[in-house]
Amino acid sequence: MVDLPKIANVVVVGGGVIGLSVARSLALRGLRDVLVIERGSLGAESSFAAAGMLAPQAEADRADKFFELCRQSRDLYPAFAASLRDETGIDVELETTGTLYLAFTEEDVNELEERYEWQSRAGLAIEKLSAEAARQLEPAISENVRTALRFSLDMQVENRRLVRALAVANETLGVGIVTETAVESIKLDRGCVAGVKTSGGLVTTDTVVMAGGAWTSLITVSEQTTADKNQSDCNTPDKAFRSVRIEPVRGQMLSFTTAPQIARHVIYSPRGYIVPRSDNRLLAGSTTEHVGFAKQVTDEGVRSITAAAVEISPQIASLPLTESWAGLRPRAPDNLPVLGPCAEIAGVFYATGHYRNGILLAPITGELIAQAIVDKVVAPALNEFSPDRFSVVNVT
Ligand SMILES: Cc1cc2nc3c(=O)[nH]c(=O)nc-3n(C[C@H](O)[C@H](O)[C@H](O)COP(=O)(O)OP(=O)(O)OC[C@H]3O[C@@H](n4cnc5c(N)ncnc54)[C@H](O)[C@@H]3O)c2cc1C
Incomplete structure (x- = not known):
């Protein structure tokens, strides 16, 4: 300084x-x-506050200019992380296992089907998995999973x-x-x-x-x-x-402690996501709230994030909640x-x-x-x- x-x-x-x-x-x-x-x-x-997901494909509904920008940036990450390590000696923990997206309801199944259709037509790396195949990759996910997508090129980084x-x-x-x-x-x-x-x-x-x-x-x-x-x-x-x-858009996050880690992939559903970290933290998020510059964590936020995380993996219900925080995403109209x-x-x-x-x-x-x-x-x-x-x- x-x-x-x-x-x-x-x-x-x-x-x-x-x-x-x-x-x-x-x-x-x-x-x-x-x-x-x-x-x-x-x-x-x-x-x-962020979860560090580098996942342009997981939530994209079409191949527009924004998707292209996100995809290009994701693809810069391996060289970006390696350069930062050379310049500083700091490992930013770039994790390349990929992202899973789970469907639990008929509506979820349709959403995933549409995403699979356009992304496979566009030649992007995407796999459709049966519930059994998804559970083979991630044994801790819920019995209620109906189908899943795997995005093998999406990544995560330790943003802090x-x-x-x-x-x-x-x-x-x-x-x-x-x-x-x-x-x-x-x-x-x-x-x-x-x-x-x-x-x-x-x-x-x-x-x-x-x-x-x-x-x-x-x-x-x-x-x-x-x-x-x-x-x-x-x-x-x-x-x-x-x-x-x-404008600020609040997002709340929770961190559970788990040893051993219960997941390898970043796992999404249409209602939330979990992000396994190498230090035995399991992050879960998030909310989307238009509440000005207020950065509090609320009971309702904790409840809704926990419910979405437990839907992904019921084991999360018994994990100790060790930390919670909120951040303000910068959003243009x-x-x-x-x-x-x-x-x-x-x-x-x-x-x-x-x-x-x-x-x-x-x-x-x-x-x-x-x-x-x-x-x-x-x-x-x-x-x-x-x-x-x-x-x-x-x-x-
Ligand atoms: C819960 C949550 C989960 C998220 N998860 C992800 C994710 O998984 N992947 C992803 O890509 N993104 C994620 N994001 C979004 C991501 O965190 C933001 O898009 C990103 O951090 C924005 O970076 P920034 O530098 O623009 O903003 P900030 O990190 O907010 O930095 C802006 C800085 O500017 C400073 N500042 C403001 N005004 C002034 C001033 N007048 N003078 C001097 N300094 C000033 C502030 O103090 C602040 O430090 C998430 C966000 C939240 C809240």
Whole structure:
């Protein structure tokens, strides 16, 4: 950690998995004086709360641009994890056993059948399993399973170790990291980024990456001087900024202790999932709640997550519940990530709105945002996710 510098080449707002991944990619491309500013501690929000599933196929209903982005990012993970290990010595526990998806009702069976149809037609790795075949792979699953899918290429990662590895990698690469410091507003000069105003003072920069997760939309554009107002249409940047609305969506998680571990795969049903970890924790999730910035765990949350986990494996009913927590997923109005430069404010790049898939999308987000900043090339893969899609100004 460093003291707040007065000037930086690029300021990354937010030290979650996304901000840290972008900063590392910028430094790997040779950019110097990259600065991450984090309001609290690194990775202590949604990136800490997550289950670490890298499972683009398990819940996808069609092959669209978002699915492609997720699949590409998953496929980057083995090299991403290996590089982080080389850079830091930290093993992020990439687990490649695959994902099982179980059906218990007629409706579940139909849902799985549709997924199997489109994914096998698209040539994706997917297997349909009878209940018996699924139980051979995972003996602890319920007798009530009717059928299952196996996604052999989906993976999981220990997301808390991932955050630690990214933090160490950034420090090793010379990225400045300042914690306990909030970015309050972006300062503009004639419609372009001139700096960021923080709780610790002003940092001059011409490039800002908005990676503040669920809190991204609380950051404002700071007042311009009268002289600036005369030289630019200062409403436009402000409107452009306000048009990207990221909201928090609470997800609660439970952790049971089990020795020996009762599952090898990440196992989903349409009502929940369980994630076995190598340290004998069994994670279970989650809820999807629109309750603002409240991060409490509730009795109803514990009840519904436990019920979904016990449906998957009745053995879970007798396991001790050792930990529970909640996190706030950053969600844009159309559920898609917000990635790339903002057309109306030169120097602002978004890397947010990753909602349910920020751990999965961290490697590709880092790569594509760093490419956009350093090489000034916006990859076609980003077009669909541009912040400009929310702009109130329609160009005809
Ligand atoms: C219960 C749960 C389960 C999940 N499971 C998965 C999963 O299995 N797989 C998956 O891919 N994704 C999962 N997710 C989603 C994933 O956690 C998020 O998409 C991802 O962590 C978003 O990363 P982020 O860096 O954008 O946000 P965060 O991790 O929330 O980081 C944003 C950071 O910005 C900081 N910040 C905000 N405002 C400011 C400011 N003004 N100044 C300075 N700093 C600021 C915050 O303090 C925070 O540290 C899950 C989420 C939850 C809640």
